[in-house]
Amino acid sequence: MEELQSALKGNGLTLSNLPEKGRCLLTTRDFHPGEVIISQQPYVCVPNKSPVESRCDGCFTTSNLKKCSGCHVVWYCGSTCQKLDWKLHRLECEALSRLDKDRRKCVTPSIRLMVKLYLRRKLQSEKVIPTTATDSYNLVEALVSHMPDIDEKQLVLYAQMANLVNFILQQPDINIKEIAENFSKFACNAHTICDSELIPLGTGLYPVISIINHSCLPNSVLVFEGRLAVIRAVQHIPQGAEVLISYIDTTGSTMTRQKALKEQYLFTCTCPRCIKLGQSDDIQESAVLEGYRCKDEGCNGFLLRSSDDKGFICQQCGRVRDKEEIRKIASEVKSMSEKALMSLSSGNQLEAVSMYQTIEKLQRKLCHPFSISLMQTREKVLKEYIQGSIPCLDYNIIPVESLNGFWEIQRML
Numbered sequence: 001m002e003e004l005q006s007a008l009k010g011n012g013l014t015l016s017n018l019p020e021k022g023r024c025l026l027t028t029r030d031f032h033p034g035e036v037i038i039s040q041q042p043y044v045c046v047p048n049k050s051p052v053e054s055r056c057d058g059c060f061t062t063s064n065l066k067k068c069s070g071c072h073v074v075w076y077c078g079s080t081c082q083k084l085d086w087k088l089h090r091l092e093c094e095a096l097s098r099l100d101k102d103r104r105k106c107v108t109p110s111i112r113l114m115v116k117l118y119l120r121r122k123l124q125s126e127k128v129i130p131t132t133a134t135d136s137y138n139l140v141e142a143l144v145s146h147m148p149d150i151d152e153k154q155l156v157l158y159a160q161m162a163n164l165v166n167f168i169l170q171q172p173d174i175n176i177k178e179i180a181e182n183f184s185k186f187a188c189n190a191h192t193i194c195d196s197e198l199i200p201l202g203t204g205l206y207p208v209i210s211i212i213n214h215s216c217l218p219n220s221v222l223v224f225e226g227r228l229a230v231i232r233a234v235q236h237i238p239q240g241a242e243v244l245i246s247y248i249d250t251t252g253s254t255m256t257r258q259k260a261l262k263e264q265y266l267f268t269c270t271c272p273r274c275i276k277l278g279q280s281d282d283i284q285e286s287a288v289l290e291g292y293r294c295k296d297e298g299c300n301g302f303l304l305r306s307s308d309d310k311g312f313i314c315q316q317c318g319r320v321r322d323k324e325e326i327r328k329i330a331s332e333v334k335s336m337s338e339k340a341l342m343s344l345s346s347g348n349q350l351e352a353v354s355m356y357q358t359i360e361k362l363q364r365k366l367c368h369p370f371s372i373s374l375m376q377t378r379e380k381v382l383k384e385y386i387q388g389s390i391p392c393l394d395y396n397i398i399p400v401e402s403l404n405g406f407w408e409i410q411r412m413l
């Protein structure tokens with residue numbers, strides 16, 4: 001770890017330990033808003049896999065792809081990406097080629113990430129790939145796994161996945177328990193690699209970036225430049241402060257954020273936003289962000305559950321909304337959202353957009369005007385319209401139907 005400390009020193013950082021959080025990164029100088037604090041290439045990464053779209057293993061593009069003729073699992077956009085990946089993929093290709101057709105179908109991105117992790121460790125131990133202070137399997141070993149806190153069902157799943165990885169690798173020195181523990185490490189340390197529009201492209205393990213702890217009021221942000229993970233300051237960070245990013249969507253209410261952090265990262269956040277849990281301004285914030293709208297369309301009041309639990313009372317005008325009426329609309333939204341997701345995953349964008357428009361109308365009746373789910377539905381519709389109109393714009397043809405919908409949404413916003 002001495003080597004890591006001296007590498008971090010050059011970045012104006014130091015590795016430290018906090019009793020309630022474990023390892024953390026502290027600044028040894030001031031950082032200005034927008035400044036890059038640290039960046040790292042992944043130790044290993046894999047692109048997402050979808051039934052309608054494949055991605056290049058090197059740059060994650062979806063264009064001009066050719067399947068690897070050896071393993072028939074991995075795709076490349078051209079010889080540049082293929083050559084850059086060859087040292088590692090040569091071993092992966094051999095391992096995947098040994099599998100029968102059915103087993104190859106079970107090779108999910110998480111399985112591939114683990115296979116690549118062990119292959120990269122092997123290449124570094126054989127000195128085929130150099131090891132540095134920030135690019136070493138030792139850093140993976142130091143990641144938290146939370147093994148004692150994982151529930152039994154999850155442990156069984158990790159054990160099954162570990163068995164498959166072991167079968168693919170066929171390396172006698174690898175211990176199944178260690179592979180299962182590494183799956184647990186992935187769950188609370190791996191990062192989703194997104195493009196500039198925050199569209200998820202893949203998953204990567206960045207062992208130095210993974211030292212950074214969470215806050216719902218972070219002073220830094222993680223962004224990606226291709227596969228490179230970059231931590232930038234979003235405010236002035238004084239010398240001696242802890243570098244903090246957010247692991248989750250911070251627009252949710254305190255309860256929603258705490259639930260997400262507990263489920264995936266197994267800790268209870270005590271950041272300045274979270275310590276307000278249950279205070280009156282926190283209750284009001286959750287009622288606005290995730291609660292229902294007033295019966296009176298002209299009223300922007302937020303609703304709280306009535307003491308007899310039969311409905312919700314507007315805190316501005318006192319009108320009561322019936323619980324049953326709310327339940328009905330909420331269940332329509334839920335079933336419509338499931339159908340929209342299915343349409344999206346089967347590549348039927350037009351059908352999905354029309355469903356999201358119906359969901360948006362229902363949510364306008366159901367949710368507070370500043371509700372997050374309402375905003376998220378509008379964002380989805382808008383994204384689909386923008387993406388859907390691009391091929392038409394290439395030919396200077398914009399479908400009238402699309403434009404009508406687009407302007408309708410603009411007006412709504």
Ligand SMILES: C[S@@+](CC[C@H](N)C(=O)[O-])C[C@H]1O[C@@H](n2cnc3c(N)ncnc32)[C@H](O)[C@@H]1O
Nearest residue numbers: 021022023144188189210211212213214265267
């Ligand atoms: C990506 S790791 C961060 C580095 C970690 N502290 C370590 O020692 O390696 C995520 C884990 O760090 C801990 N953690 C992160 N942020 C925290 C916070 N705000 N409060 C308490 N624990 C936190 C949790 O155990 C979480 O599962």
